[in-house]
């Protein structure tokens with residue numbers, strides 16, 4: 001999603017985060033991202049996507065770009081994740097989404113996706129698209145649970161990993 005650079009390596013840190021399981025003790029707050037979030041979003045982007053992460057400059061351009069909406073999730077005032085969506089005339093595209101490794105599997109990604117889909121509904125688009133790296137079980141499970149269906153595959157879409165992207169679509 002968000003261009004041919006997504007790398008979703010389900011690495012050890014991410015697995016150990018998922019193993020923490022359960023819902024967060026503190027309530028999750030999801031709010032619109034601002035320019036003050038650029039650094040922490042760029043840091044998590046790097047942690048989540050490694051060599052295929054967006055640069056800080058690209059994160060900054062995205063956050064302030066037209067027709068984009070980015071959200072941050074916090075628990076007890078601590079940054080835990082972010083997600084964005086591009087709103088076109090008839091359709092929308094989910095951009096990056098990532099949750100801090102030690103807070104994954106606690107419902108935060110779902111809350112962020114719900115915020116994006118609420119934006120898509122408000123904008124009145126008929127369809128929402130996304131790309132996700134093949135084999136990214138948590139992300140694919142999240143998208144399927146929200147009604148996304150696979151409609152295609154882009155071979156070797158992610159570089160340098162060479163992983164395929166699955167193209168998914170949600171009809172609103």
Ligand SMILES: CC(C)(COP(=O)(O)OP(=O)(O)OC[C@H]1O[C@@H](n2cnc3c(N)ncnc32)[C@H](O)[C@@H]1OP(=O)(O)O)[C@@H](O)C(=O)NCCC(=O)NCCS
Nearest residue numbers: 008098099104105106107108109110137138139141142145
């Ligand atoms: C993908 C990601 C954003 C999901 O966020 P999360 O907070 O861990 O997900 P949630 O706890 O909200 O889980 C929501 C749903 O996703 C699915 N899911 C979560 N972890 C899963 C796993 N390991 N395997 C399969 N499905 C999973 C489930 O359907 C879950 O719903 P449930 O808890 O009601 O069963 C997060 O794991 C992440 O940041 N991963 C690394 C970056 C990444 O892959 N981003 C996606 C780019 S396309």
